[in-house]
Amino acid sequence: MSCTHEHTPTVVKAPIVIDRRWPEEGHTRIPAWVYTDPAVYQKEMDVFFAGKTWNYVGLECEVPEVGSYKRQWIGDRPVIMVRNEQGEINVIENRCAHKGAQICWQNTGTVKDFTCPYHQWNYDLDGNLQGIPFRRGALGKGGMPKDFDLKQFGIKRLRTVNRGGSIWATFSDEAPSFEEYCGEAVLAEIDHMLPGKKLKLLGYSRQLIPSNWKMYLENLKDPYHATLLHSFYITFGLWRADSKSECIPTGGGAHSVMVSHNEGKKKTEATSEMQRFRDDLQIHDLETVTPRAEFNRGRVGGAWIFPAAQFGIQANSLKTRHVIPRGPGAHELVFTYYGYEDDDEEMTRLRLKHANLLGPAGFVSMDDSEMLKQVQTGISGYPDSVSVVEMGGRDTEPADYMVSEVLIRAFYQYYRGAMGL
Ligand SMILES: [Fe+2]
Incomplete structure (x- = not known):
């Protein structure tokens, strides 16, 4: 099981209010709006996929070597399953810490590290930020502030579990153990x-x-x-x-x-x-x-x-x-x-x-x-x-x-x- 980077900011979101009434008969009826309403959909993404659930990501055999990866989604959120230098499997967000671009565009492959195509910020297989081009500027001008700390700007790593060769991840620190979740x-x-x-x-x-x-x-x-x-x-x-x-x-x-x-x-x-x-x-x-x-x-x-x-x-x-x-x-x-x-x-x-x-x-x-x-x-x-x-x-x-x-x-x-x- 891996932990998330400490710096990950907590954004307090207002709950989505859905102005709908379920039919009186209860669970023997399904109102059509659960399949069409964008507010319902958004709430499902928050409550379920980004919430206290464990989500299937893939099979261990899909990433056989160090650097093998599989691009995946948990609900709306793009993630990457990747085998790190130690041979462990990480699930990291597919999102550059700089401007948020997806850093991985292919379904599967093998890499040494990840480089965002936009400004080439570079991450290791654990999601740690390793390098920024022009960090010290060009021709003596520009560059990042002297106190800019790479360690503060890694890619978020999700809690993960390997069950018999299947890989599961959750965005939530409060989700119960995988075993308890499944029953x-x-x-x-x-x-x-x-x-x-x-x-x-x-x-x-x-x-x-x-x-x-x-x-x-x-x-x-x-x-x-x-x-x-x-x-x-x-x-x-x-x-x-x-x-x-x-x-x-x-x-x-x-x-x-x-x-x-x-x-x-x-x-x-x-x-x-x-x-x-x-x-x-x-x-x-x-x-x-x-x-x-x-x-x-x-x-x-x-x-x-x-x-x-x-x-x-x-x-x-x-x-x-x-x-x-x-x-x-x-x-x-x-x-x-x-x-x-x-x-x-x-x-x-x-x-x-x-x-x-x-x-x-x-x-x-x-x-x-x-x-x-x-x-x-x-x-x-x-x-x-x-x-x-x-x-x-x-x-x-x-x-x-x-x-x-x-x-x-x-x-x-x-x-x-x-x-x-
Ligand atoms: Fe069927």
Whole structure:
């Protein structure tokens, strides 16, 4: 764990006042303005992403050597994950202490140090300011004041944690420990995926989805849609309403665990409700949907770690999902695909092949991004409208079945409290 530079100034901000009223029915209703109002969005950035939360930054295997870095965002704030001279991983703000320009413009790479392109202020891999051009002026004139102290003007370093090879950071000195923040159930899911084995980076996919970031969060807390929308899942048995499953809200509703047991293609009573179950369809390359048995024993899905990350497995594809809000009406979605260093060649091939289910053009995931766009368009035209989430009841208790919106209700119960709405 690293500390922040002492000089970091504290700016006292006036709280954002949101002049809105939540529907009387409470957490079974979601007013459309939570997806469109710029003041709501700004408050979310402050309360959640810059607040007492732990945020997913990346995997240790993405920065293998001294000086390897990954550019990342925590909400609206650009940051850099970088391995320092001692081999430790820092997360620093991507912002020059001089005028505030981003010092790192590329997604990944390896550097000796960071130089801001604007006036070439130079920082070491811990964010310490090392040098300023023309510090003593030019031709005997100008330069910085004699008492200008480089040590006072480093880049802020965030509190960071490494859990099984995943890197997390918080802007807050008051956030609880990472373990306490996640809680037992979510931590168990992370540990299940990252059991301490060395990880191997397999690749990324990124896309810009024209919808509010919370719609993606809701989508991953919504097994109900997965049993209806995704022909591919239903028809080929990867995720179905009649599978054994669990929906567990945790962290007061902020986080969740959502898992299902893979049972293969079959026709049952439940499939008749699923219009998208296509008995007439056969898949020529069965391997596309057939996982090789491994550690998860057919258990798929995973944990949502609030605010913006999901860890889980789909067939043999291991991935993290990360959501980067881009204003009230858009978000970036990044999948990071990985494997274990001790995977054989065949398993690596399957992990990559099953990644075709996910991402912007994924056999399954492409349905989601299209739907979220349609929802944003629908609600933006009707800003006073309200959605209803009563599938599976009005409560927020864990469910052991798939056709439930309990995780969304639990989330909005948490959200209203945290946002003061
Ligand atoms: Fe989906």
